Amino acid sequence: MHTCRRVLDIVFFLLVSTSFTACGGRGDSGSAAAKVANVSAASSMPHTSGGIASILLFSGKGTSPNDVVAVEAILNRNHLHYSSVNSAQLNAMGESQIQEYRLLIVPGGNFIDIGNGLTSNSTANIRNAVHSGLNYLGICAGGFFAGNSGFNGLNLTSGVKFSFYAAEDRGIHKAAVAIAAAGSPTLDHYWEDGPQFNGWGAVVGKYPDGTPAIVEGTFGSGWVILTGVHSEAPAEWRRGMTFMTPVRLDNAYAGTLIDAALNRTALSHF
Secondary structure, three states: OOHHHHHHHHHHHHHHHHOOOEEOOOOOOHHHHHHHHHHOOOOOOOEEOOOOOOEEEEOOOOEOHHHHHHHHHHHHHOOOOEEEEOHHHHHHOOHHHHOOOOEEEEOOEEHHHHHHOOOHHHHHHHHHHHHOOOEEEEEOHHHHHHOOOOOOOOOOOOOOOOEEOHHHHHOOOEEEEEEEEOOOOOEEEEEEOOEEOOOOOEEEEEOOOOOEEEEEEEEOOEEEEEEOOEOOOOHHHHOOOOOOOOHHHHHHHHHHHHHHHHHOOOOOOO
């Protein structure tokens, strides 16, 4: 390994270790999320919202409880049945069990805790399931986790590692960010310590500096969509910030992302 690459890796480790890395909790932290997730760890089966579930929503260690609730609200609003699974339950699932679902959603939170809360065997099972046709939607921390994060990440990106959107370098951790979407009007979305996705996938949405905010692509037979912003964010997350677009439009776009991930629909891209 070149010396400069080693130094960069060390700097990146220090950055993610000392930053909030809790993208999408409106005050949540990874440790708080872990406490909530572990309450149901004794149950060996995922909790199903009703009907035949085609979506597996991860709610385990490292996820933001508030973002899990926000994603659930979008799923319920769009009449989509889902099963919620925590870390212990996902660790106990085999690859074939994971493949029974059409889509895995990993919401915001702390991507280091998400990865470290799962066994290497579990992440290998998820990776193999996606390669075999499971679709994946990663929101903020779920986007970091999809990359080659170094913290037991899924590496659905053939070695590409993601960094934070540039606002992080300016000491900004929460903001209304204008996202330019290909073929659609620009919308202000809630952003909290989220990634940008240089180096992987087709670019669906861009941050104001032109870096990729939303991307899509394939991993084997699986369809993968990653977003660094929270279209699912409810109105209360907006307090103290100015948004030029109403929350209903952002939430509708969240439904579009879920539908596209579930049904393997290619979105317009740059």
